[in-house]
Amino acid sequence: MLETIPDQISFDEKNLHIRWKDGKECSYDLLRMRKMCPCAQCRGGHETTAKRVTGSIQEIQLRSFRKVGRYALSLLWSDGHDLGIYTYDSMRQSCDQGIPYTPAGEEG
Template sequence: MTPSKIKLHREDGSLTLEYANGEHFTYSGEYLRVHSPSAEVRGHGKGQEVLQFGKKDVRVTAAKSAGNYALQITFSDGHDSGIYSWDYLRELADNYPEYWQRYLDALSAAGKFREADISTVKLMDPNASPQNK
């Protein structure tokens, strides 16, 4: 389904797709960025996906049509590869709760964070023997 209107919201870096039937979906820059269809994110095959983290403040800075079937989106972190087909954008909208939770679970399992300036540090026990440090 091809949207009838595309709106880039510069104030928060989100993107809204509106359809002739009145439906509309707004995507945050973070959601689109971490679900990019690019090889950088998806890898080159099953099991080669690369978990994106630290993307909470990433914004959509530009969107242009790629033929009649897709959008090429540019993000504030410089990422601009990957073509978002109309079908894929609709899939992202229709499956938002599941996809978002799966992403949050993957971050948690990897000890990663949405925020760019947070990392996990392992504290050492000062009483541990040198070989256990």
């Protein structure tokens, strides 16, 4: 479980950076993370997860983040959106596999 606990979290204009407790460092593209927001609103509602409403976003800025318990981050975006819960497990898994961030249960 140590590998999915962040030690340090920071961000710049393009990426979210996490250094995990086991020492691994990962960076996540902010535009991709916003487009892949795991919340029901961005995924097209509760009826379907196939239709994303974030496809037209071309640029975004991360304003801030907050930890959600011991398992996730909530990100506040420049478009005012903050409903997505980005789990540490999903973030770490994408980093370990060398693939861009994809929420659990979805294909990139």
